[in-house]
Amino acid sequence: MTRPEPRPELPLPQLHAFAVLAEELHFGRAATRLGIAQPPLSQQIRRLEEKVGHPLFHREPGRVTLTPAGRELLPAVRRALADLTDGLSAARAAGSGRAGRLRIGFAASLALTVLPGLLRTFRQRFPDVRLDIHEMTTAPQIAALREGTIDIGLLREPPDGETEIGFRTVLTEPFVAVLPTAHPLAAQRTVRLDQLADSPFVLLPREVGPRLYDRITGLCAEAGFTPRIAQHAVEWQTVCALVETGLGVSLAPASIRRIRLKGVAFRAVAPGTARTRVAVAWRSNDPDPLVANLLAIVGQEVPRPGAVPAGRPVPPGR
Template structure:
């Protein structure tokens, strides 16, 4: 059996009258005349099928049916008020849930500053953070599974219909070597010097453009790398390099992983830059997305400033090369 629709204006009138127990006072509080108030109460009583108030000269009291209805009426009105407040908060971008996909390596650079800047602007918003590589992020954005992506090397516009991108950071590549490798003694490693070494790389499927950049660096140096092992995350790549399974080329921020058995060295040439971008659905009108995009620029500026400061720090020679990479 269908429940009758709640007559909210009538419930409001009833609650105020039940609190005042005086038609004149209740009408004044509601900002209406007494006849419309009486009509609201009669309509509600018709819905209930029973009298809710006893009207006697100079006195108004609640009937048993009225006393039973009053707590439920108050609860319904409070629920409506809470719902309206929540809807206004979400609509204004001060509440709700924002789903963010991010590439794991960006937890070392852009992600902390970006989330900090956003939370300062919108402390009441819940963040649902999901670690995923570039290709799954793009699919999740297009399917509506996430609202924001933070990824490396976004595809060209004709391959990412309906998505918008803004660059937040560019960074060079570094050579990733076992700490005891002969090349680790050098300040700068020519890419060509890696030609005779097996490589540990991310599979192309998880980040096609980044993978192609690395292969392009090798091709420009005159060789095609022998890929001995694939790993989905950069931390795993570094761990496999540490064991001696191979070497790698990686974005410079990977040096923050800080494995004792791994050395990160600037490469020559170092003209190629990998791009980090925020992605979103171009037609998304979610105010939370707008709020995060507004936080992107100051967060990116802070990240670049931190990188610039790190380049000027005087460190022991073993660490200085890695830390001076932008």
């Protein structure tokens, strides 16, 4: 079996020299454009002609023209140089976090608070970055970060003891009681947690957000009762819809009030210190500049009403 002859490697300086000389058709002017002396330019062209196996230029006194081989080679060289220039620009943009793809997981309720402003600011600053947005609850986000299927997460009540994943608190927001409008407590402006002891609850299942589930049931325990869970629902909108049907009540982050259902009332909860934490999450060892750029923006957006930026004192009674 005959082996194919190896293709000759064409060094970039020789291709560049050939393209410039093909435009100028004058060794002196081409050498000036390239910033080299004329003899090195002639050497580059001769080396390229040796690799091609044919002359690329007719050299006559006072006149330089392309040979048929040179005319055939020129379009390919121009495409190669243009592709290389584009590739270098793309590589620089990706390396600085100005281009590429960023995969973001987010808890559905955060579409009502920090997510819109965060994405709007990021897109304004980095319009060439492609954003892949995935709605998912906390536990699937943590798994996706570990597996590398998302690059950054926006979630509630991040878990403790994670070494591979970094977390930064973005804001905290109070809980509200979610009640059917026909519920007796809906007539009150504020509901004490212990007043919910006799009502069935509709909650997210623990497996999709263990820390948030434990936070809610822990608040109930502090109020002296264990919630009687009548129904689980994966999304807060579904929770509210089930509350509207009268299946039970719920405790939810205050941003859920933006879900408008005629048969649902949202009431402040006492004590007002009951709050839930929103955090951004990323792989601790991830050097991706896209992640670094988004992290630099996190916390700059003004949270929606009912939310308090991380680190800001919560006023008494809220």
